[in-house]
Amino acid sequence: MLRANAWYAGRGEVTSEDFEMLSHVMWNVPEDRNKVTQIIYAVSSPEVSKALELLDTAVEVHRNALDQSGTEAGIEANEKLKKIQDRLSEVTNGGDKVEEIADTIREMKREVLLKCLGVET
Numbered sequence: 001m002l003r004a005n006a007w008y009a010g011r012g013e014v015t016s017e018d019f020e021m022l023s024h025v026m027w028n029v030p031e032d033r034n035k036v037t038q039i040i041y042a043v044s045s046p047e048v049s050k051a052l053e054l055l056d057t058a059v060e061v062h063r064n065a066l067d068q069s070g071t072e073a074g075i076e077a078n079e080k081l082k083k084i085q086d087r088l089s090e091v092t093n094g095g096d097k098v099e100e101i102a103d104t105i106r107e108m109k110r111e112v113l114l115k116c117l118g119v120e121t
Helices: 003-007 015-023 031-045 046-068 073-091 095-117
Strands: none
Touching: 015 031, 031 046, 031 073, 046 073, 046 095, 073 095
C-alpha cells in the first residue's frame, strides 16, 4: 500500500508522507482512528506527531471557550491558543501537514476572538 501511494503521488520511493494513508485503514472502530494516526506519525514523522498533539490541545481549548462563551473564557483561550501557536512554530520539519494544522489553529483563534470577544480579525 505504501509503495502504491508513493507511485500514485509520482514518487519512485516511499517517504514519511505515505504513512498517513495507513491512518485510513489500520483501525477497527472509528473511535480508534485518532490514536492510530498518532502512532503512525510518532513513528514516521515525529514533527507531525507533535503538531497533532498541539492540535488536540487547541481543539479542547477552543471547545471550552465556545461552551463558556464569555469575555473571560475568550481572553484565557486566546492566550492559550497563542502559546500553542508559538510552540507549533518551533516544529520545523512537518511540511504541508504542519501548515494545515497551523491554519486550523489560526481559524480556531479567530473564531474565539469573534464569538467570545466580538473582535474580527
